[in-house]
Amino acid sequence: MLAKRFCNLCLRNGGNGIKNKQKCFYSSSSGKLTNAELRKKRNAIFEEEKAKQLSFIKRLEKISVKYSGHPEIREGEGNVELLMNKHVSTPYNCAMHISEFLMKRSVVALVDGEPWDMHRPLVDDCDLQLKHMLDEDPAVSNHAFWRTGSFVLGYIFDTAFKDNVCVELCDYPRTKVEHGCFLYDVNIDIPDWKPTQMELNCLSRVGGCIWMKNLDFEPLDVSGDVALKMFEDNKYKTKVLKQLLDNSGRDSISLYRMGDYVDFNKGPLISNTSQIHRYSVTSVHQVESDMFGKVYRVQGLALPIDLKMHWWVWEFLCKRAAKPNKQPIKYKKEAQLKQILEMNQN
Structure with missing residues (x-):
């Protein structure tokens, strides 16, 4: 509870690095929805589609x-x-x-x-x-945990900031476990933001608190039209969705819900937030993306509840995870992706 209040004080009231910066106001009066309103909208679409799919089951087999x-x-x-x-x-x-x-x-x-x-x-x-x-x-478990780490990064930046700060999630670049951190690219209307260590700690606490909430990662496959409707307010997500649908040759997108936060992800993800023990937002760097232009690349690291680690080892890994990761965003056809996965397994 204290951690949540501290996060609100640091981020929702501006923080040292955000104070006196230009802000983009999202409000219903301006015709744009706040992040909280967008989560409510997407959650409603998710729930409606889930109920619709369940209604197709006329009898249990x-x-x-x-x-x-x-x-x-x-x-x-x-x-x-x-x-x-x-x-x-x-x-x-x-x-x-x-x-x-x-x-x-x-x-x-x-x-x-x-x-x-x-x-x-x-x-x-x-x-x-x-x-x-x-x-x-543990390869299968590690990959699921790594994808979940990126998913949670999106949740943190979607929920941590005050509504008058314009935050738009772009996508999470695919990166190997060996790179030492998971990623999420985000557009924030704060020019040349360089978060202080206190602000990074505040963001980390948002991720660190989710284990107490005991939230399931709930999957749902939907049509491309439903996914595009859900993310129509985010030009970055819309662009990614269209490219994914074109490259995959299928009219299906995998959505995941954690609490009221919904995002698309290749999956699978882990079962529940209680399986995440430590979580750290290690750094934020400005990068130039071929797809999105100039965005902020958020890097993070997490530790599962089953693994025990001395604090200084954790600090060492977090410092390693803070180094800029220049992994490009690429979307390949499924056949190419399968070939890459087979090469990595060998």
């Missing part, structure tokens, strides 16, 4: 889910066959039937060997594995 457990799971919980509801039940629901320990620990699922969100409904008979951050091979 059963599917067989064969769970293969980890060796450390207690006796009787290693291999289980469950009867679940098609298009309704999720891997998280399967974990609930097996054990509370498994339900809380699992960050992402493998469904017939393919990465799958914990809260994404199952669509057919399948083999199920549940992955966590301490797996012998």
